[in-house]
Amino acid sequence: MNMRAAPAELSSASFGIGQPVPRNEDPILVRGEGRYTDDLSLDGQLYAAFVRSPHAHGVIEGIDTSAAKAMKGVIAIYTGADIDGQGYGPLRCQIDLPNRDGTPIRKPIRMALATDKVRFVGDPVAMVVARTAVEARDAAEAVALDIAVLPAVISGEDALAAGAPQLYDEVPGNLILDYHSGDAEKVAAAFAGAAHVARLRIVNNRIVVNPIEPRSAIASYDRKAGRYTLHAPSQGVFGLRNNLAAAMGVPAGLMRLVTGHVGGSFGMKASVFPEHVVLLHAARLLKKPVKWTDQRSESFVADHHGRDMVFEAELALDARGRFLATRFTGIGNMGGYLSPVGPMMATLNIGKNSVGMYRTPLVEVQAKCAVTNTPPIGAYRGAGRPEGNYFMERLIDAAARETGIDSAELRRRNLIKPGQLPWATPIGTVYDSGDFPALFAQALEAADWKGYAARLRRSRKAGKLRGRGIGCYLEVTAPPSNEMGGLHFEPDGSVTIVTGTLDYGQGHWTPFAQILSSQLGVPFDKIRLVQGDSDRLIAGGGTGGSKSVMASGSAIIEASELVIEKGKLLAAHFLEAAAADIEFTGGRFRIAGTDRAIGIMALAERLRTGAPLPSDLPQTLDVDHVFKAAPSAYPNGCHIAEVEIDPETGQVEIASYVMVNDFGTVVNPMIVEGQLHGGVVQGIGQALYEMTAYDEAGQLMTGSFMDYAMPRAADVPFFSFASRGVPTSTNRVGAKGCGEAGCAGSLPSVMNAVVDALAPHGVRHLDMPATPLAIWKSIHARD
């Protein structure tokens, strides 16, 4: 049988940490046998469709469901009025940052279905349940909405302007949060004394997340137990289960969340969505499972979007080009409601992730978070990290151009040196590891930075503009939160890892198994992973902020140590020795200094099949451990892009793309490199193609793959990829998360290259997406 690409004779060392082990999940997925949520059908299930607001802003005057109710197959229709008073909580925003004056953030209440007002096109107002999906959709179209349309406001800047349409009575001026961090006085003094100040107004454009698997959910209710079950894609079932339970007003024990395969998420599917609440409600009332699957046109308007902020970014330098201070003053667009993490991106994460690998002593962030008549902004690959890093890296290039210092040289002068670690940054992080100058030099070398002049000449000869851009990054990952490390030795001789992070395409089974195999010597092919059933978990921080290997990996390492402790007691019993004399190496418990030993799998087998043990001994090797949260890690790297632009068409081609990354200990290099490919290309999409455009009334004008340009195969370059890892001391694995770093590197490297190419035409800055039209216009702006 040839189901795995790897030769069968791979030795067990080939499955250790650092090996490019093929993913266990691949043979399943490549045969089309993945079980994504929509592939599941429950007995007797009904189908739901949502009625969504066609207007960006308005008062709901009436919802007439009578015609729809009379349609064939329709079982029930629920509006906000039906959901109200059921004890369902609001959909909560989890961010509690204070305003700069110390007052709390304003969090307007969002219920699952709008009752008073609609606040974006796509805002759900009713749900139809019918016998078939087609009947449900037809009936949803027949629900008549009477909405008194109000003027809409689309951008964060407009929302904060005097006289702007007001979304909420309780949010005067549409201002959710007036965030401030840093020492304003010291920063002002640094700017006043600077030899040079670079300043740019920079947009970080709104992105439609667009995982290729649309959202889907099946709700059911067990009347006897009074317990809900939701099957839905997620990024970890434990936390989302708790949030769902809160949204339904029940204790966590009365909610179960099950997630199968997930077809991409990038932050988006981690939230409770309004659809979940209404589906669970319907399942309880109708005593039948209710299923809903999004249409793509619906996901464009109803999913959380990403990014969408605009900042005035400033960098103060002394006469030798040393960074004195940065100041970021801007606005984060929250959309019509606050997503669970909405206010985190334009505030905290800009501060943390704009510092980078530089010795900037002062950082100030002033950010206003505004509600607008657009879909809520949620986490999207990096969630504020790539944005903050992008602002800084664009600023450095602007400063280089203005001061005449080479952009590589300017960065080099400001890099933190290995001897200066640990380095306490002005925003409270402490960098523990890395060799930024060496990594930087390696990237320049790989990109042949010195040989650029010849390539530039060649491009010019061919009538093309050419530019090069550096995008360094240092990301502050989400701190690895409490995470379960369950290790269960199963009756069939396999070992199950139970953990609460959740793979939505990354492939967790394989690297987690590599870690376990290296700790306990358990044969790789005997290892299973349980991740998507909240009933199996006692803790789970979930996936997000590039922390899965750090959190679950650490949990597995600690759990393995507990297994070894138990195993020593048991081995001592079986080998008739003192526990203190037992050592564990290479998967075997051995009486020190002898050849009397028992392997861990044999020990597990003996426990299952042997006679009962004295009660003072552990009865199994199983462990259910909770790893306690650890500090963030600081993945870093340098990406260098070169682009060629056709001045006639404004078309950009990425001529080369080089990256050198420090992810500390790399468990599976093939997976890590794949994560970088994906992240870099999502960044290229944002930088060059993806435009989320609204008209004045708040209608999305780029609401399908026809109008919204996703990066395609012909758009992407080949990558030169290298790892230069320095293990971190902040977690047990030594890993620094890699999942989001690609975006952090590609946004600035690509855009710095584009602006560099356009510089001969007097272009200082261009906002993303640098579409052919935008580029052509910038070239001809002076004509």
Place this chain on the structure above:
Amino acid sequence: MTIATKTLSLTINDKAVGPIDVPETMLMQDFLYEYLNLTGSRMGCGQGICHACTVVLEKADGSLEEMRTCITGAHWFAGRKIRTVEGHARRDANGAITELSPVQLAFIEHFSFQCGYCTPGFVTGATVLLDQLKRNPVRREALEQVISAALDRHICRCTGYVRYFEAVRDLVLRTPGLVRT
């Protein structure tokens, strides 16, 4: 109002299917999901753009074509022969898989995909491309361009495409007769 149905018979993955009563307006993708539980042809857009839902049409002359099931009616396939992603691997008499197709193996070898949701479409697209190259070998210099154009029809949000590309190129180059010398 009752939904008008028609009987449908076709061949899927070398097996005769039908006659079954199928609504006249039903799309092929819904038919595969709901009548046959063949869920591998995935809904990504429902508008004919992303190619996550494609299947191989095996034509009478033996040539292959990629068809989008999300915009093609089930009845269009009446009397025709298709291969869904579930039908690419070789199986033994009991239906157990004995060997993946060359395209599937190449995708695994090259770590081509991540979440796997777009993968059935890429398996289909690459299989059809290989068939076309068998009939019409390409000049070596044009190969990259031809692969890139073929993959360009498929949207993947996770991978950055590079390893899909490399897998297909590698497979084309080691399959005799696809490249003109």
